[in-house]
Amino acid sequence: MITTERKKALLTAMQKLEAYREIQNEMGRTVAAFNFRQADAVLRHFALDAEGVSLEYCDEGVFKGAENVESIIREVVGAPVKPGEMLDLQLTTPMIEIADDLQTAxxxxxxxxxxxxxxxxxxxxxxxAWGQVAADFLFTDGEWKIWHLHYFRFIKCDYKKGWVDDTSMINRLNTPLHPQADTCTYHNPYSPTGIREGLPCAPKPYSTYTRDDLGWELDRNKNW
Amino acid sequence: MLNIDIHDFDLLTDEEFESLEAETARLTSAWQVQNMRGCAAIFWDDQRIGEKRHELKALKHPGVDVAAEMAFRMKPVVDSLEGNSLVHPLTTPIIEVDPTNTKSRSLFWSLGVEGLSKFREKPTAIISIGMVPGANVVEDGEWKMLWGAWQRTTKNEYHAGWVESMIPTNTRPPLTPEEDKARLGRFAYQKDELRKPVPEPPRKDTWEKFPDEMDPQWQFINL
Structure with a gap:
């Protein structure tokens, strides 16, 4: 006799597997739209109706709330495309944890x-242009959408010079922070005098997303 | 969208349910192995030695030389961490979990970049292409690495390119080119050699053909 508990556990496991696939697809579509500078398409993947939606980009700051997220994506991704311009970001090394309640990842x-x-x-x-992207996904209206996105720069350099000889693009210029941005939470690109810190860290299994989980990618505790 | 509820399982015989349950668990394991190997890649880039970290290696397995592992972890190979980085992204995953869902073989390919400063000199930018073949087992309820060596394809000074440059594994004392070629450089690119098809990705029948999780021979069947 198969117990109800076992049936529930199997259903949850199957739903997690499905979510795993859907989230990878959604993030892949988001990156493709980002590479192709399709601001509307990028925005469709964000949970703009959700409280606390945010986007943090390197040392450019954190854009909190739907209005600010939409504004910066339209400004940057939606800027006119120039001849000869290209960005080709590719997702590798996926580390994904789906909450037991299947509401977040x-x-x-x-x-x-x-x-x-x-x-x-x-x-x-x-x-x-290499980096890492940490993202919280939210299951909303039957779809997985980006709730919090945090892009970390690892290298950005002239291809001819390489990441040791050209550090001119790893940090933002000394211009005023975007008026809609809050201070960035972490920025540690590769530099010849920098030290790697194991951040962003890998997500750990969890049951339900709580307020304390925001910023999990900056957890310095490696001995959990 | 998975449109089922637990009552749909009532349509299955116990045997069918258990088969579905086992297959779901194996698929979940492949995902967990990918997560764990990703975490290992993060730890690899962060080269602090002697730091307490969540254990990703199956140290309780009788095949693991714990003393050698601990000695390796304590040994510095650079004077300072400044400018040092080992970013080896994991791509092209091939993961085969055995029918008991307790051991798996994984293979990833990797196009990586490094910064290397051995004695606080200006770092060398390195292109590091390779593979990560390995075995994993469940220990204390989670997937851990049993073994998993980096197999180098290239490790070249960035500007020189992989045809002209081959940088040996950084050890103290340094390896001779012959020693390096006998270790991680065994199957590395050489401009005057035919490439050997190693490692062979774990095949579907890998656990039937090579039941011992310590057996590395599945990688070398093309030789």
């Missing part, structure tokens, strides 16, 4: 990337 990918930045009066500059 904590995810981390390592991102490899190449790009080309148009320049005045000369050919575009070929660049490397």
């Amino acid at each position: 904590k995810c981390l990918w390592w991102v490899t990337g190449a790009g080309a930045i148009p320049q005045e009066d000369k050919d575009p500059m070929a660049i490397w």
